[in-house]
Amino acid sequence: MNNDSQEEIIDQLDQLASHFSSTVTIANDTNVPNLKSYHYVFYVGLEEKKLSPTLIKALNDFSGKMIFSGFNIEQFQERIDLDIDNRVNVKEISFVNGYQKQALVKFNEMFTLNNDLAEYEVLIEGWRGNRSYPILISNGNDYYFAAKSMDELLFHYLSQSFYSIFQVKGKVNKSAFIKIDDVHPGSDREKLTKLTSYLSSNEIPIILAVSPIYENKESGEELHFSDSRELMRSLQALQKNGATIILSYPTFSEQMSLEEKKAIIEEHIQELSVYQLFPVAVSFSSSQALKEEDIVLSRSYFTSFFSASNESYPNQLKRTPPLITRPTYLDGAIWFPETLGEMEPFNPTALLHLKRKMNELQVIEGSIYGIAFDSYLELDVLIELVNRMKLITDKQWMDFNAWEHSVNVPFILIQMNEDGTLTVDNNLPFIREFMYKQQLSFFELALWILAMVVALFIIAFFIYTFQLKLRLRKSLFLERSKHGQ
Amino acid sequence: MANSLFILSLVIIWTMLLYHMFLMQGGYLHYLKFMKPIKEWEKNQQPLPKVSILIPAHNEEVVIERTIKAMLKLKYPREKLEIIVINDNSSDRTGEIIDRYHQQYPHIIPVHTKPPNAGKGKSGALNQGLLVSSGEIIVVYDADNTPESMALHYLVLAMQNDPKAGVIVGKFRVVNSKQTLLTRFINIETISFQWMAQAGRWFWFKVSTIPGTNFAIRRSIITELGGWDEKALAEDTELTIRVYNLGYYIRFFPAAITWEEEPEVWKVWWKQRTRWARGNQYVVLKFLKQIFRLQNKSIMFDLIYFFFTYFLFFIGVILSGVLFVVNSFVDLNLQVGMVSMVLWVLAYLLYVTEVMIALSIEKEEMNSKNLVIVLFMYFTYSQVWIALVMYALYLEIKRKIFKQEIRWYKTERFGSSSKNINH
Numbered sequence: 019m020n021n022d023s024q025e026e027i028i029d030q031l032d033q034l035a036s037h038f039s040s041t042v043t044i045a046n047d048t049n050v051p052n053l054k055s056y057h058y059v060f061y062v063g064l065e066e067k068k069l070s071p072t073l074i075k076a077l078n079d080f081s082g083k084m085i086f087s088g089f090n091i092e093q094f095q096e097r098i099d100l101d102i103d104n105r106v107n108v109k110e111i112s113f114v115n116g117y118q119k120q121a122l123v124k125f126n127e128m129f130t131l132n133n134d135l136a137e138y139e140v141l142i143e144g145w146r147g148n149r150s151y152p153i154l155i156s157n158g159n160d161y162y163f164a165a166k167s168m169d170e171l172l173f174h175y176l177s178q179s180f181y182s183i184f185q186v187k188g189k190v191n192k193s194a195f196i197k198i199d200d201v202h203p204g205s206d207r208e209k210l211t212k213l214t215s216y217l218s219s220n221e222i223p224i225i226l227a228v229s230p231i232y233e234n235k236e237s238g239e240e241l242h243f244s245d246s247r248e249l250m251r252s253l254q255a256l257q258k259n260g261a262t263i264i265l266s267y268p269t270f271s272e273q274m275s276l277e278e279k280k281a282i283i284e285e286h287i288q289e290l291s292v293y294q295l296f297p298v299a300v301s302f303s304s305s306q307a308l309k310e311e312d313i314v315l316s317r318s319y320f321t322s323f324f325s326a327s328n329e330s331y332p333n334q335l336k337r338t339p340p341l342i343t344r345p346t347y348l349d350g351a352i353w354f355p356e357t358l359g360e361m362e363p364f365n366p367t368a369l370l371h372l373k374r375k376m377n378e379l380q381v382i383e384g385s386i387y388g389i390a391f392d393s394y395l396e397l398d399v400l401i402e403l404v405n406r407m408k409l410i411t412d413k414q415w416m417d418f419n420a421w422e423h424s425v426n427v428p429f430i431l432i433q434m435n436e437d438g439t440l441t442v443d444n445n446l447p448f449i450r451e452f453m454y455k456q457q458l459s460f461f462e463l464a465l466w467i468l469a470m471v472v473a474l475f476i477i478a479f480f481i482y483t484f485q486l487k488l489r490l491r492k493s494l495f496l497e498r499s500k501h502g503q
Numbered sequence: 504m505a506n507s508l509f510i511l512s513l514v515i516i517w518t519m520l521l522y523h524m525f526l527m528q529g530g531y532l533h534y535l536k537f538m539k540p541i542k543e544w545e546k547n548q549q550p551l552p553k554v555s556i557l558i559p560a561h562n563e564e565v566v567i568e569r570t571i572k573a574m575l576k577l578k579y580p581r582e583k584l585e586i587i588v589i590n591d592n593s594s595d596r597t598g599e600i601i602d603r604y605h606q607q608y609p610h611i612i613p614v615h616t617k618p619p620n621a622g623k624g625k626s627g628a629l630n631q632g633l634l635v636s637s638g639e640i641i642v643v644y645d646a647d648n649t650p651e652s653m654a655l656h657y658l659v660l661a662m663q664n665d666p667k668a669g670v671i672v673g674k675f676r677v678v679n680s681k682q683t684l685l686t687r688f689i690n691i692e693t694i695s696f697q698w699m700a701q702a703g704r705w706f707w708f709k710v711s712t713i714p715g716t717n718f719a720i721r722r723s724i725i726t727e728l729g730g731w732d733e734k735a736l737a738e739d740t741e742l743t744i745r746v747y748n749l750g751y752y753i754r755f756f757p758a759a760i761t762w763e764e765e766p767e768v769w770k771v772w773w774k775q776r777t778r779w780a781r782g783n784q785y786v787v788l789k790f791l792k793q794i795f796r797l798q799n800k801s802i803m804f805d806l807i808y809f810f811f812t813y814f815l816f817f818i819g820v821i822l823s824g825v826l827f828v829v830n831s832f833v834d835l836n837l838q839v840g841m842v843s844m845v846l847w848v849l850a851y852l853l854y855v856t857e858v859m860i861a862l863s864i865e866k867e868e869m870n871s872k873n874l875v876i877v878l879f880m881y882f883t884y885s886q887v888w889i890a891l892v893m894y895a896l897y898l899e900i901k902r903k904i905f906k907q908e909i910r911w912y913k914t915e916r917f918g919s920s921s922k923n924i925n926h
Contacts, residue, residue, distance in 0.1 A: 461510060462840070462842055465513070465842045465843070465846060466842050468517065468521075468846070469842060469845050469846055469849055472520075472521075472524065472846075472849045472850075472853055473849060475524050475528070475853065476849065476852050476853055476856050478528075479527065479531075479853075479856035479857060479859070479860055480856055480859075482531050482860050482863075483856065483859045483860050483863045483869070486860065486863035486864060486869075487863055487869065490863070490866060494866075
């Protein structure tokens with residue numbers, strides 16, 4: 019039995035549920051909360067065991083909708099009369115009623131049921147050859163999800179099914195965003211201007227992932243926006259015209275402590291603010307190595323994340339949800355998933371992957387098409403991407419302002435209001451602001467202050483010398499007068 | 504690592520420079536007001552005490568006669584003055600010259616030291632002189648000194664009118680300043696030292712150091728202290744700390760002026776200054792161990808200052824110099840940028856302006872020749888001094904390890920004719 023897969027299902031269900039509800043609770047089956055105020059309950063049977071009578075009674079008595087998954091379904095026969103028979107690996111899935119089958123990336127193990135399902139509605143079925151097996155079935159009120167793990171495509175199918183589960187009425191449009199990644203003081207201003215002008219002319223919201231520092235790996239030279247004032251001014255102008263600035267999460271070395279990471283993140287946000295660039299979210303790059311502490315740390319500063327999924331990421335970000343969500347494990351932060359990953363125009367596999375993803379997301383109402391576009395790529399690549407994205411039906415460009423976002427670090431609080439305006443509470447002490455602008459460490463600042471003090475004394479000492487000379491001249495004059503010279 | 508060392512060297516160097524800057528400010532302010540009490544004191548007309556001048560002399564035939572003549576010109580009642588010249592184991596005509604003047608001037612008292620009390624250095628000679636003295640106030644002059652005629656008057660005036668002062672210290676000038684480039688360096692150095700270190704420390708902290716000559720001490724104090732420490736290589740610094748420990752302070756009163764001869768050749772200068780440096784290192788380490796037990800807390804700062812001067816400063820200078828040179832060939836990734844160059848320039852300008860103030864206080868010393876010398880002294884004389892302090896430290900360490908005896912080197916005299924001094 020693969021517990022990891024089962025536990026991933028919990029995260030994935032959390033992601034989906036959190037898109038549809040702002041109040042999601044994860045509870046252990048030994049500690050069931052009072053279910054009176056809930057409308058939906060998900061039970062995930064991670065292991066085969068005899069459940070406590072308290073749990074069974076609580077769930078049987080629950081008046082809302084239940085969605086079961088995994089083991090122990092047979093213990094809830096009062097609600098949904100199903101028995102697990104065996105297991106099977108399926109290679110394709112489909113919605114029912116004439117929908118085309120779609121192949122999974124790899125075999126997906128699922129439970130088979132030992133029941134007559136004539137009274138049940140099958141929403142998703144799995145295929146092995148020509149034989150189908152129900153993956154998601156409902157008795158009209160409750161649901162059972164028979165998959166042991168969740169392939170990404172299956173995840174997408176389940177996402178779509180959630181619209182039925184949560185009884186969402188009416189058409190829900192898909193959303194899309196293009197995040198211009200890796201903007202920093204070393205970026206090509208002209209190229210960036212071309213990219214952003216193109217987006218602007220096509221009424222595509224501009225989202226820029228910015229870092230205040232650029233280190234040239236070959237020369238070791240470090241650039242700040244004080245070294246690239248024109249670029250800084252361009253970014254300021256873009257922000258003023260509605261572009262969204264988000265922080266590129268810094269890349270840390272393996273050995274860095276949590277305290278060091280904290281200091282760097284805070285400095286990055288403060289430094290951007292000094293240049294009047296106010297990040298309202300954080301962006302993780304797919305090339306970064308992330309640990310769980312990075313996510314916890316980010317959550318302490320940001321209420322919104324941009325990230326694609328990555329196998330090397332901590333569990334929380336391993337699977338990209340197809341919907342914008344605020345899962346409980348992100349502690350209320352909103353995740354804007356880069357479901358299309360990163361634009362890699364010179365990688366044929368990546369392009370195929372992009373195409374496949376776009377097709378997969380097509381089946382889900384309200385899905386999000388998010389992609390990271392590196393700032394060093396050429397305009398024609400962007401044009402090609404935008405043209406592809408224009409083909410997505412029922413799509414609108416994501417209105418980032420529809421949510422409230424905030425960033426909170428010592429001395430600075432940045433809030434993006436629902437009307438898109440920014441409220442910035444900047445109490446950064448003058449000395450720190452000066453240090454950021456001049457790129458001074460505390461020690462260098464102290465030395466400059468020392469230099470100023472010393473310079474003042476030197477001037478004073480020059481004046482004393484001059485005064486002494488005058489005094490001497492006066493006394494010599496008096497002496498001469500006294501001696502009649 | 505390189506960065507940390509660079510920062511350390513900057514901290515050491517600038518701690519010293521800032522302290523000197525602070526002192527110079529005090530020195531200038533002291534200059535503006537030190538003469539003010541004189542009128543008041545002279546009005547007080549305190550009774551004049553008997554004074555014993557002690558002049559230790561070892562093979563001083565070149566200069567002793569001139570010194571005695573200057574003593575004879577001191578404006579102080581002869582009946583209240585005894586000039587005790589201690590001929591300490593001289594092999595030249597020193598004793599003969601003293602005896603000759605004694606025959607003519609009875610208040611010039613010769614003391615010819617004999618074994619086992621002979622040849623034990625300046626401290627030993629002073630102790631022998633103290634034994635035969637009877638003055639309430641003991642004044643010390645080196646054998647090559649020619650005090651101005653009012654020098655003694657001012658030392659006693661200050662002593663009588665400042666009961667808290669255990670010692671009054673006057674100013675000394677270089678009589679042979681124009682002889683060689685070296686004496687010009689020393690001249691500028693002594694003027695700067697006195698107006699910066701002596702006057703500055705006195706102004707801010709009521710602290711001064713006995714310079715070894717041209718000072719007056721109360722007999723009761725020197726007696727209580729058991730005389731001069733014959734083991735000390737720098738008996739003046741040693742005495743300074745002991746006086747403070749008794750609860751008195753040492754007043755710097757630059758109205759009392761003496762002129763002395765300084766080495767004219769580098770070899771002699773090197774020997775003399777090595778002795779001073781070793782002596783001060785010895786004293787600093789001796790009293791640093793008991794720093795928190797010292798009665799007068801102000802002297803703690805002085806000890807720390809001397810510690811910085813004779814131990815840390817040169818380390819800081821060498822460290823920063825080495826890093827600077829190495830960084831020219833290998834990128835040490837020093838994170839302190841342009842500000843360190845700015846500070847280097849400011850350090851130089853600070854030094855120049857500090858010296859200019861000191862020279863401007865003394866008549867005729869702030870001239871173009873001296874200014875040029877000042878500009879180059881930083882790169883020459885000052886650097887040699889740093890090498891000297893390192894050498895002195897090496898000798899002191901060697902002495903301690905091999906338990907060597909302390910030897911007192913006699914400074915060679917040149918007997919250059921003095922300038923036309925208004926005695």
